[in-house]
Amino acid sequence: MLPIGPYQLRNRFILAPMAGVSEMPFRVLAFEQGAALCPTELISAQGLFRINTRTMRYLRYDPKVEVPYSLQLFGGEPEAMAKAAVVAKQYGAQIIDINMGCPVKKVTKTGAGSGLLCDSPRAADIVRQVREATGLPVTVKIRSGWDANSLNYLEMADALGAAGCAALAMHGRTRAQGYSGLADWSAIARLKRHVGDKMPIIGNGDVKTVGDAQRMLEETGCDYVMIGRGALGNPWLFRELLGGPKPTNEERCELVQRHFRWHLTFSAEARVHKEQLDPEARARKDELMAVHGFRSHLGWYSHGLYGASAFRARVNQADTRQQVEDALESFFLGASVDPAAFAGEQELDYRTALG
Numbered sequence: 001m002l003p004i005g006p007y008q009l010r011n012r013f014i015l016a017p018m019a020g021v022s023e024m025p026f027r028v029l030a031f032e033q034g035a036a037l038c039p040t041e042l043i044s045a046q047g048l049f050r051i052n053t054r055t056m057r058y059l060r061y062d063p064k065v066e067v068p069y070s071l072q073l074f075g076g077e078p079e080a081m082a083k084a085a086v087v088a089k090q091y092g093a094q095i096i097d098i099n100m101g102c103p104v105k106k107v108t109k110t111g112a113g114s115g116l117l118c119d120s121p122r123a124a125d126i127v128r129q130v131r132e133a134t135g136l137p138v139t140v141k142i143r144s145g146w147d148a149n150s151l152n153y154l155e156m157a158d159a160l161g162a163a164g165c166a167a168l169a170m171h172g173r174t175r176a177q178g179y180s181g182l183a184d185w186s187a188i189a190r191l192k193r194h195v196g197d198k199m200p201i202i203g204n205g206d207v208k209t210v211g212d213a214q215r216m217l218e219e220t221g222c223d224y225v226m227i228g229r230g231a232l233g234n235p236w237l238f239r240e241l242l243g244g245p246k247p248t249n250e251e252r253c254e255l256v257q258r259h260f261r262w263h264l265t266f267s268a269e270a271r272v273h274k275e276q277l278d279p280e281a282r283a284r285k286d287e288l289m290a291v292h293g294f295r296s297h298l299g300w301y302s303h304g305l306y307g308a309s310a311f312r313a314r315v316n317q318a319d320t321r322q323q324v325e326d327a328l329e330s331f332f333l334g335a336s337v338d339p340a341a342f343a344g345e346q347e348l349d350y351r352t353a354l355g
């Protein structure tokens, strides 16, 4: 298995960065289930210059579990990215991952995210400057091109490889495609054939099951498989990929409880309070925000189980920790898989998270 910089990962399976999802608690749970690498969600280079409570939330990680700790940055200016990466290193980053795939307009219009697909020399300059400023391995995540008329992933790979990119992840869709259609795995195969052993390739897009992951490895020859939506509500997928079993009801319930409790403290610690509140009112507000903020996770965890929609309706009305705790224990301990449940695409992308 090709290493990523100095890091020999323990297996081929990587959690995809997902804004609003892959915060420290979820990353650590995925690591525990066997993921070999879990990059942070995208963090703004500008945000790192004026660190506020919100940026601190993004920067929190568990140095005992998250090894190597890969931090994803976005920005369009090579110098600013290099300076931000130095700050990221001070906060513990061991790998800097650069986002060149985000399709959200407010990101691309500053020349960042998938905007960099339109300027491979600048993209390469970012990699070079970040590498030189930090001495860290720099990885990049791209889409296959801006649109169907500019599928320039081979040119990007050449430019980024020459700049010293340590690994290249590709989501096999263009920016214009969003999440429509299927990810083009033949593009990932072409990319791997093109770069050979010069650079590890991380294939990404539409891997939901163990079978999908095996098929992606076989069909594309990629070095690593990156999984996003397939891991939502299912961090056990990483265990299954390594030959482990699906979760028992007790395991499912225990992990969801742990995730929820962690989410409560994590989000309270990182919340910005604009208004003056006494400690009790503040605690109540923190609890309310955290309970509401965890609804999407509960939706994903219950996906495919009998009674999921009634459970979701119940937790979507909950305002207190106790209400959620009661609902989740009774639901997950008695859960059984509903074979007729809709197993299709999750209607979700990071436009939701970034607005």
Ligand SMILES: Cc1cc2nc3c(=O)[nH]c(=O)nc-3n(C[C@H](O)[C@H](O)[C@H](O)COP(=O)(O)O)c2cc1C
Binding pocket: 016, 017, 018, 019, 020, 021, 040, 041, 042, 072, 099, 101, 102, 141, 171, 204, 205, 206, 207, 226, 227, 228, 229, 230, 348, 349, 350, 352, 353
């Ligand atoms: C909710 C959500 C948030 C995302 N946030 C990011 C992000 O912060 N950085 C990034 O590079 N990609 C992000 N993505 C894209 C995923 O990393 C991944 O490329 C994409 O979902 C395709 O993989 P999948 O089919 O396994 O989900 C996000 C995707 C989703 C669904």
